Amino acid sequence: MNLVGQVPSLGNLQDLSILNLEENNLGDNSTMDLEFLKYLTNCSKLHKFSISYNNFGGHLPNSIGNLSTELKQLYMGGNQISGKIPAELGSVVGLILLTMESNCFEGTIPTTFGKLKNMQRLHLEENKLSGDIPPFIGNLSQLYDLELDHNMFQGIIPPSLGNCQNLQYLDLSHNKLRGTIPVEVLNLFSLSILLNLSHNSLSGTLPREVSMLKNIEELDVSENHLSGDIPREIGECISLEYIHLQRNSFNGTIPSSLASLKGLRYLDLSRNQLSGSIPDGMQNISFLEYLNVSFNMLEGEVPTNGVFGNATQIEVIGNKKLCGGISHLHLPPCPIKGRKHAKQHKFRLIAVIVSVVSFILILSFIITIYMMRKRNQKRSFDSPTIDQLAKVSYQELHVGTDGFSDRNMIGSGSFGSVYRGNIVSEDNVVAVKVLNLHKKGAHKSFVVECNALKNIRHRNLVRVLTCCSSTNYKGQEFKALVFEYMKNGSLEQWLHPETLNANPPTTLNLGHRLNIIIDVASALHYLHRECEQLILHCDLKPSNVLLDDDMVAHVSDFGIARLVSTISGTSNKNTSTIGIKGTVGYAPSEYGMGSEVSTYGDMYSFGILMLEMLTGRRPTDELFKDGQNLHNFVTISFPCNLIKILDPHLLPRAEDGAREDGNHEILLPTVEECLVSLFRIGLFCSLESPKERMNIVDVTRELTTIQKVFLDGLEQNF
Known part of the structure; x- marks a missing residue:
């Protein structure tokens, strides 16, 4: 949502428990922006309240201290609120989380904050606060995250911080603090994430x-x-x-x-x-x-x-x-240390002997290595390693995803979950895929994925930005990949918004779907034909097709596919025994009978994807029972009755080439011709016999022709 304007009185919602208004455009930086807060005092059950990252201005009213004592979480960061922090806020004694960062607060931290004994997370960074850091902060013994950086605090670092025995994250940087570093702070055994005292005068x-x-x-x-x-x-x-x-x-x-x-x-x-x-x-x-x-x-x-x-x-x-x-x-070469003339002959003799012996050893070593490589060349492809991918730390990912919170989760699969996050080193919104290391083969799949993606660049493939191989705060192994974030979500959300509770601004017309089909085909063509080593996707489906700001499709999750190398004319499948053979409905039947993954399998998945995009029906639709499937469902109506099986979202749109004839829609000849051609490709790609399926070269060539006919037809008719 993108709410704008002033917030009305909500005081009549007496049973309100959660009020989340964050990340909108509410308020207009005026003195009246926060008037609605005084009415929230009637909401006695309110325990979570957020107005963060809006455009609220003005001062916080003193009545904020009358908010419910049940209030646990209060988010106000990322606005333009000014003035002093009201002392009355210290009366909301139930608070465990308070974020007021990135505002224009000035003055000191109210002494009444010493009453907030349950406080665990306090964010006051990026304001104009001044004065000393009050010693009573040390009385907030439950604190685990304290951020006071980018203010104008002066004086010393209070030794009383040593009483915060649960503190894991402490940032006092970018202030005017002086004096020495208190030993009491260094004795905090709990500090596990960050101690930042930089940019001060210590x-x-x-x-x-x-x-x-x-x-x-x-x-x-x-x-x-x-x-x-x-x-x-x-x-x-x-x-x-x-x-x-x-x-x-x-x-x-x-x-x-x-x-x-x-x-x-x-x-x-x-x-x-x-x-x-x-x-x-x-x-x-x-x-x-x-x-x-x-x-x-x-x-x-x-x-x-x-x-x-x-x-x-x-x-x-x-x-x-x-x-x-x-x-x-x-750098200049290092000087050779002088030697006494009497020892030069001895050293030369030793040097000659050492050189001869070294030459013999090196020659033997080279011959041995050559023989071993020749004998074990195949085995070398069974041990993939992570090369020169730039890495980020677990801390950066933890902070950037707000502790991998559920609200930032944008997807999940058999090998892990994907979170929306912000990483300083990338200076952008990213998608973080955290591998589930409890799954068998997850570690090795990470290695395969990193190597497969290291040098892959294509406009229709989701680009890997960096990776993380570390341990989390519990000492457990942690591995993640960081991808480009696609603002428009997955194709799945656009095809089936009603079942996924998704709400795209518009449905996809035929032109959009044709472009997406061509984008996906282009990605497959690159993986199958243009990569140095053949890359098989093995799990092509709408949820793995992501759309960027311009609705250009990008294929994701190809990194966990099998990596196939050709050695001496034989296929060596670098699969790491992951056993990934696709998703039910999109995987060909031969995979279920133990066949190796292949380009034929990817083409089957692509064909099913095309049929789903054209009919609006998943291959697992409840309509398909007793041996019926999406391929057969389309075959029955192909080519004469396609209008019966078309996605209903395609039929009534004139811009896609439909016109009304009485109470029925009929397709313009050019559009009908294109649809017949698209359905034909989908059917040929999803044939039961692998070797009868179309290959990606023929598919991309035909799709290019279809697109040209479609565009020419629209110009002539409209």
Whole structure:
């Protein structure tokens, strides 16, 4: 919905329990916008209320403190509400969640907030709040998420925050805080997602008690005035994935203990005063994707393995005494240490011996590898690995999908669920497919999917943006893929809106459906004929055809199909024993009898998809009983009585080429000709015998001709 205008009085709805007005265009940024709040005090059963992300302005009325004590969740973020936060709001003592972010609130946090003993999640970020962070925040012992960033708070970080023993996410960044980092905050063993103190004026050292953050995933103290050594105890924070220490005054050496952080992905130490060499052990951190040590006083040789082997993943500029490393870094070569003249002959002799032995060993190694590869070439295709896909963290996905909440779920299938989300690194709305790792084969299907999609680009295929391979906050394995988000949903929602509670603005006319059929055929043509390796979809159906803003169709979920490679003239099916053989009604009968998946099977699914688009009936429609199916249903009326089986949404639309004759619609000759041709393709693709079905090359050629005839006919008739 896109509601606009002012909210009327709702005070008569005394049994109202949930009021959700979020993400509309309500209010006009006037002083009268929030007048309706005073009438909600009559709604004594209200326990969830949201006006977030609208256009409300003005001040919050003091009467907001009279809202029901049953109110648990109050969302007001993303508006233009100004003025001070009313002290009366602290009287709504039942609140467990309060979000007021991205407004224009000013002044201090009311002391009455100390009464909100049940508060678990408090968001006040991106406002104009000032003054000290009040110590009574530490009395809110149930807090697990506190976000006060992007305000104008000053003073010190209250040590009383150490009383919030359930705190998992703490963001105080982008304020004017000073003083030292309280040890009490670092002693919060519960902190597991984020501690962000960046962009303040904190001074002193990073306390050695940082080692207490055993479960923290991200630590950010960048852009402060911290000094002293980086404590070696930071290597005890075994869950750390992201460390931001840049733009401080840290000195001393880079602690070698950082190499103990086996899950570390991101480390920024730039613009400090660090000296000494880069620890060799850091090249052994296998997950490290980004390292920035630029603008320090480092010296010595730069390692060449691990993250140091990719110039796009490391920054070392501004360290005049660094040398060596890979050639792309353009560093000077390291000087060769002098040797005493008396030992030169001995060393040369040793060098010759070592060279000869090394040559023999290398030659033997090469011959052995060659023989093994020749003998085991097939096996190499049975172990797919994830290559150079850029990855996102579990934290980013968790935050971007609001904790994978049900309200963000947009679909689910046998291998997982799909959520709508927002990821900072992609700066866009995305679809996040979370794999259900309890399903047999899910892990390997993820590997196959990543490799199959890594280099695939086509306008009619849903594009993979990135992926995540990590653990969740419970320590369980977590894998997800991030796709482009398609605003207009799936073809399923447009074909069957009444059964899916969907409400598209219009139904699909024949022109739309013809375009979608051609889009899907184009995607299949690419998968079957144009990819370096043949990609089989194995589960083509309307719910796997997504529509973008321009109603262009994009085929999804082809990544879990079998990946077929041709080796020495034989087909090697990289299926990882997933056993995916389609959905009932769309999968051909030979799959149910144990046949291997094939392009014939995809063509059958495509044929059924076409017939469903033209008739408006699913292949599992209750009409089809006792051996009847969608193919036979169409065959009976083909080609003379197609009007009897056409989707009713197609018949009355003049723009699709229909006109009235008495009480009956008849099709214009050009449109009837096109429909006959489309039905014929659908029938030939869904024949019982696999080898009698049309192939995708012939299909795309005929569809192009049909589209041209259709468009020419519309121009002549209208």
